[in-house]
Amino acid sequence: MAKERLPSRSDNFSDWYNKLVLRAELADYAPVRGCMVIRPYGWALWENIQAALNQRFKATGHENAAFPLFIPSNFMEREREHIEGFSPELAVVTIGGGEELEEPLIVRPTSETIIGHMYAKWIKSYRDLPVLINLWNSVVRWELRTKLFLRTTEFYWQEGHTAHATEEEAKAETRQMLDVYEDFAENEAAVPVVKGRKSEREKFAGAKQSFSIEAMMGDTRALQAATSHNLGDNFARAFEIRYLDRENTLQYCWTTSWGLSTRFIGAIIMVHGDDQGLIMPPKLAPYQVVIVPIFKNPDERSVVMEAIDTIQSKLFDFRVKLDDRDELTPGFKFNEWELRGVPVRIEVGPKDVAKGTVILARRDLPGKEGKKIVKQNGLENVVAELLDEIHASIYKRAKSFQEANMHSPKDYDEFIKAVEHGWANTWWCGDQACEAEIKDETKATTRCIPLDQNGEKGICIHCGQPATERVIFARAY
Numbered sequence: 001m002a003k004e005r006l007p008s009r010s011d012n013f014s015d016w017y018n019k020l021v022l023r024a025e026l027a028d029y030a031p032v033r034g035c036m037v038i039r040p041y042g043w044a045l046w047e048n049i050q051a052a053l054n055q056r057f058k059a060t061g062h063e064n065a066a067f068p069l070f071i072p073s074n075f076m077e078r079e080r081e082h083i084e085g086f087s088p089e090l091a092v093v094t095i096g097g098g099e100e101l102e103e104p105l106i107v108r109p110t111s112e113t114i115i116g117h118m119y120a121k122w123i124k125s126y127r128d129l130p131v132l133i134n135l136w137n138s139v140v141r142w143e144l145r146t147k148l149f150l151r152t153t154e155f156y157w158q159e160g161h162t163a164h165a166t167e168e169e170a171k172a173e174t175r176q177m178l179d180v181y182e183d184f185a186e187n188e189a190a191v192p193v194v195k196g197r198k199s200e201r202e203k204f205a206g207a208k209q210s211f212s213i214e215a216m217m218g219d220t221r222a223l224q225a226a227t228s229h230n231l232g233d234n235f236a237r238a239f240e241i242r243y244l245d246r247e248n249t250l251q252y253c254w255t256t257s258w259g260l261s262t263r264f265i266g267a268i269i270m271v272h273g274d275d276q277g278l279i280m281p282p283k284l285a286p287y288q289v290v291i292v293p294i295f296k297n298p299d300e301r302s303v304v305m306e307a308i309d310t311i312q313s314k315l316f317d318f319r320v321k322l323d324d325r326d327e328l329t330p331g332f333k334f335n336e337w338e339l340r341g342v343p344v345r346i347e348v349g350p351k352d353v354a355k356g357t358v359i360l361a362r363r364d365l366p367g368k369e370g371k372k373i374v375k376q377n378g379l380e381n382v383v384a385e386l387l388d389e390i391h392a393s394i395y396k397r398a399k400s401f402q403e404a405n406m407h408s409p410k411d412y413d414e415f416i417k418a419v420e421h422g423w424a425n426t427w428w429c430g431d432q433a434c435e436a437e438i439k440d441e442t443k444a445t446t447r448c449i450p451l452d453q454n455g456e457k458g459i460c461i462h463c464g465q466p467a468t469e470r471v472i473f474a475r476a477y
């Protein structure tokens with residue numbers, strides 16, 4: 001049963017990641033290149049992500065709906081930047097039912113266009129606004145170089161689409177959803193993020209302004225963890241989404257879109273994982289607690305299992321897995337659940353039963369340091385506190401790592417070194433040509449222009465032109 005050891009995270013981060021995703025049974029490669037199969041353990045994590053986001057989306061007035069997979073090809077062409085941005089990645093259906101189609105159908109890469117078409121039909125008056133809809137679906141973008149969760153041809157996500165009467169409202173919605181994502185990332189996934197605006201070059205194709213939350217992975221590369229776009233009136237004009245205002249004048253709507261995808265699972269793996277495997281953030285973990293019985297003979301087994309029955313009934317508020325597979329040793333089970341990142345392990349042996357105690361082991365602190373003996377009486381409170389403590393502890397660890405690898409280079413030579421193994425927070429002129437040169441020379445791209453700016457002025461780290469904003473540069477997934 002012995003499995004090959006996981007590659008060390010520090011030796012080969014990429015190999016560590018690929019093998020971990022497979023070994024932890026989060027996902028597998030599909031027969032079609034670039035596609036992935038999300039296995040039950042990975043899907044359970046995604047369902048918990050969905051639940052945490054749905055709660056926030058609904059609390060801010062949004063409703064879920066479902067839109068079709070196919071989009072008429074002429075829809076995509078109506079917004080110029082949008083089609084230019086997406087055309088290289090489109091999957092197009094030309095044959096249906098054995099016959100060539102009159103108009104090819106596009107497998108949705110995102111739904112702004114079909115949303116635009118339907119909103120134009122539904123919105124007539126200021127009384128119909130705002131429209132606040134979210135979709136949970138999968139989309140297809142043809143990718144040549146793929147990596148499970150991070151970049152696949154088909155991926156799962158949510159896409160929010162809203163329409164508003166005024167530009168101000170649309171702007172406020174864009175920022176509100178960015179805040180929702182930040183709150184989710186930090187308070188559910190324990191992933192610290194930087195909120196900011198995307199540069200013109202990095203913004204969504206067809207957006208007026210894009211915002212993102214950016215997270216630092218364990219190898220210091222950046223991952224765009226979610227985006228929120230102010231679409232201005234671009235799609236409203238392309239699809240004639242108009243309404244009659246209170247004065248009976250026809251006005252264009254102002255729209256937004258925002259999304260978070262299964263890429264976020266990649267972030268959870270790469271932010272928290274270690275050489276032993278995954279570390280699941282307690283609030284999203286498919287199993288928050290695993291119980292491993294320890295016994296040597298059938299008599300001990302029945303004593304231990306009876307005690308576990310009582311323990312399980314105390315823990316009904318938590319997601320608990322009892323690993324009662326008889327054919328495996330406790331040691332094997334410990335390793336397996338460590339690899340799969342379960343935050344808390346409870347060990348119960350005959351001696352523990354006799355003393356009315358259990359052994360608690362926390363995943364984020366391996367070895368003796370993370371183990372303690374606690375009473376069965378009141379165990380549910382101890383577990384609740386421990387899960388909170390683990391959340392705080394892994395968040396703090398990730399935040400310290402982010403701060404330690406966030407550099408403020410003094411000149412371009414320092415900048416080059418900074419982005420080799422970290423992020424650079426630096427003055428940048430805002431010029432697209434300058435940004436492209438930096439990318440060619442260092443592979444670092446602008447991740448975001450942080451919303452927190454102190455209002456000072458500086459000079460661009462690369463070209464020396466005046467700069468009014470500090471920008472995060474990093475190599476990114």
Ligand SMILES: [Zn+2]
Binds near residue numbers: 430460464465
């Ligand atoms: Zn510059």
